[in-house]
Amino acid sequence: MQLLSSLLLSFLLVGAEAAVPKNKYNCTSFIVRVPIDNVTLIDLPFPPFADQYAATAFANQVTIRTPSVPKVNLSSLTTTFNISAEYCTPAVLGPNSSTLHVLTHGLGFNRSYWDFYLPNATNDAEYSYVNRITGAGYSTLSWNRLGIEPSTIADPYKHIQTPVELATLISLTVLARAGNISQVPVPKKVVHVGHSWGSVLSLGLAALAPQVTDGIVLTGFSGVSDYQNLFIAGTSFHLASENAPARFPAKQYSTGFLTWADKSANQYAFFNYPHFDPAVLAQAEATKYPFTFGEFFSATAIPSKAPNYKGPVLFLAGEADLIFCGSNCTGLYGADSATVKAFNGSSSVETYIQPNVGHGINLHKNATGAYDVVLDWASRHGL
Numbered sequence: 001m002q003l004l005s006s007l008l009l010s011f012l013l014v015g016a017e018a019a020v021p022k023n024k025y026n027c028t029s030f031i032v033r034v035p036i037d038n039v040t041l042i043d044l045p046f047p048p049f050a051d052q053y054a055a056t057a058f059a060n061q062v063t064i065r066t067p068s069v070p071k072v073n074l075s076s077l078t079t080t081f082n083i084s085a086e087y088c089t090p091a092v093l094g095p096n097s098s099t100l101h102v103l104t105h106g107l108g109f110n111r112s113y114w115d116f117y118l119p120n121a122t123n124d125a126e127y128s129y130v131n132r133i134t135g136a137g138y139s140t141l142s143w144n145r146l147g148i149e150p151s152t153i154a155d156p157y158k159h160i161q162t163p164v165e166l167a168t169l170i171s172l173t174v175l176a177r178a179g180n181i182s183q184v185p186v187p188k189k190v191v192h193v194g195h196s197w198g199s200v201l202s203l204g205l206a207a208l209a210p211q212v213t214d215g216i217v218l219t220g221f222s223g224v225s226d227y228q229n230l231f232i233a234g235t236s237f238h239l240a241s242e243n244a245p246a247r248f249p250a251k252q253y254s255t256g257f258l259t260w261a262d263k264s265a266n267q268y269a270f271f272n273y274p275h276f277d278p279a280v281l282a283q284a285e286a287t288k289y290p291f292t293f294g295e296f297f298s299a300t301a302i303p304s305k306a307p308n309y310k311g312p313v314l315f316l317a318g319e320a321d322l323i324f325c326g327s328n329c330t331g332l333y334g335a336d337s338a339t340v341k342a343f344n345g346s347s348s349v350e351t352y353i354q355p356n357v358g359h360g361i362n363l364h365k366n367a368t369g370a371y372d373v374v375l376d377w378a379s380r381h382g383l
């Protein structure tokens, strides 16, 4: 009874927070042709899932006590993808505007994760990283990862694999730095900000192409992989085309496109009760995007350590992150942790645990508190 009433009380307090006024920022959306050259692919050692039963059975195999590593053949991919991106600046440019935040979203979202509004509260910017960061004068470039329309919906088994996604992020960054994206002025500095899978890719970029970044911010991420099976179990590899056929028709989204069942599965993996607005959960579920089999299958094919990256790093964790911390991040980011040691050549590694929030940091109450942690870090590191 005591517990129940204190939960109710905290829910009321959380619900009572005021709206965040929207700053003036201008955004432009466009398609960038992003080339990738000779990227290693893993040939699937078994046929694509025939149906939902096969997909769910594979989820069992991934989470088995005695995992086996199949022998695979490698091949390579050289191609050009269409990447949907959005460039935003403050309406009035200032000294910070030549620093570009490249924003890479995680599984289950499109780039709107970084600029999230409830449909009935489009002037309340409490969930918009873009609003807060452009409000401090910076520019942002967010992009829809491969498989997320209108970016190329490539083959989710053969081509949407982790090394391909990483090569795409590196190539997009190189294009922006070279002034080869006509909508994006050449930035003086580039900060890579990831969420979850986007952090996995941003870390990979720091490892493979440390010269193209000046700052790394990894949100919703740790170097601990022990709890990722909870995410897999929580999705049981629902086929996107069966779960949401109107949005993900089987013709376009083969059995390699996966998702979770419903709003409750979404809450389990991404949200920490009661520190979110149920309307936000409903909106996140209604606008979710699939992840791919290829991403999982090739997840360990990119580096998870970046010893040659020299610049500053910020880890921004959600206190109750299920996927990367087993719902308790406290104690996992010490100086001796694998997470921090992944950047042993960095000038500075800082860690911050945002109180009360789950994995989907931007979609919780007090998200702007987390954005301010990034701004404070940036100003202290001359970014």
Ligand SMILES: *[C@@H]1O[C@H](CO)[C@@H](O)[C@H](O)[C@H]1NC(C)=O
Binding pocket: 038, 040, 076
């Ligand atoms: C592609 O990369 C592989 C190593 O990953 C290398 O052996 C091969 O020579 C490369 N091919 C071309 C055409 O660059």
Ligand SMILES: *[C@@H]1O[C@H](CO)[C@@H](O)[C@H](O)[C@H]1NC(C)=O
Binding pocket: 043, 044, 045, 071, 072, 073
């Ligand atoms: C690898 O390629 C060889 C030669 O094409 C083939 O015989 C073998 O079955 C392949 N192995 C796998 C695991 O696909």
Ligand SMILES: *[C@@H]1O[C@H](CO)[C@@H](O)[C@H](O)[C@H]1NC(C)=O
Binding pocket: 025, 026, 089, 090, 091, 092, 093
């Ligand atoms: C942003 O848009 C407003 C209104 O169209 C315009 O007056 C302003 O110059 C734009 N700012 C930038 C930096 O493009």
Ligand SMILES: *[C@@H]1O[C@H](CO)[C@@H](O)[C@H](O)[C@H]1NC(C)=O
Binding pocket: 080, 081, 082, 152, 153
């Ligand atoms: C990219 O877009 C162009 C123009 O819409 C289209 O012709 C092409 O097939 C697309 N390429 C890929 C790889 O999606």
Ligand SMILES: *[C@@H]1O[C@H](CO)[C@@H](O)[C@H](O)[C@H]1NC(C)=O
Binding pocket: 174, 175, 178, 180
């Ligand atoms: C940028 O565009 C120029 C002119 O088309 C080209 O020469 C150069 O190779 C491009 N650079 C990159 C990184 O794509």
Ligand SMILES: *[C@@H]1O[C@H](CO)[C@@H](O)[C@H](O)[C@H]1NC(C)=O
Binding pocket: 118, 120, 121, 279
């Ligand atoms: C928006 O709609 C949700 C239900 O979807 C409701 O809970 C919330 O109070 C509404 N917010 C506003 C500002 O009207």
Ligand SMILES: *[C@@H]1O[C@H](CO)[C@@H](O)[C@H](O)[C@H]1NC(C)=O
Binding pocket: 110, 111, 112, 144, 149, 150, 286, 287, 288
């Ligand atoms: C993100 O997804 C939602 C839901 O499909 C859609 O309304 C929105 O336009 C998408 N945004 C981008 C940037 O693709």
Ligand SMILES: *[C@@H]1O[C@H](CO)[C@@H](O)[C@H](O)[C@H]1NC(C)=O
Binding pocket: 328, 329, 330, 331
């Ligand atoms: C989280 O873990 C820390 C350190 O192991 C522990 O002190 C703390 O009580 C845990 N928090 C919760 C909510 O269980």
Ligand SMILES: *[C@@H]1O[C@H](CO)[C@@H](O)[C@H](O)[C@H]1NC(C)=O
Binding pocket: 305, 306, 307, 344, 345
């Ligand atoms: C940093 O870590 C790498 C492995 O990622 C290791 O090879 C290297 O010796 C370490 N450097 C220092 C200074 O400890």
Ligand SMILES: *[C@@H]1O[C@H](CO)[C@@H](O)[C@H](O)[C@H]1NC(C)=O
Binding pocket: 353, 354, 355, 356, 366, 368, 369, 370, 373
């Ligand atoms: C909001 O976030 C900031 C930054 O982490 C923190 O200092 C503050 O205590 C948080 N507020 C609440 C009500 O949790």
Ligand SMILES: *[C@@H]1O[C@H](CO)[C@@H](O)[C@H](O)[C@H]1NC(C)=O
Binding pocket: 094, 095, 096, 136, 137, 375, 376, 378, 379, 380, 383
């Ligand atoms: C630039 O950003 C920093 C935060 O990183 C902020 O403290 C500073 O006020 C900003 N400068 C301007 C001119 O907006």
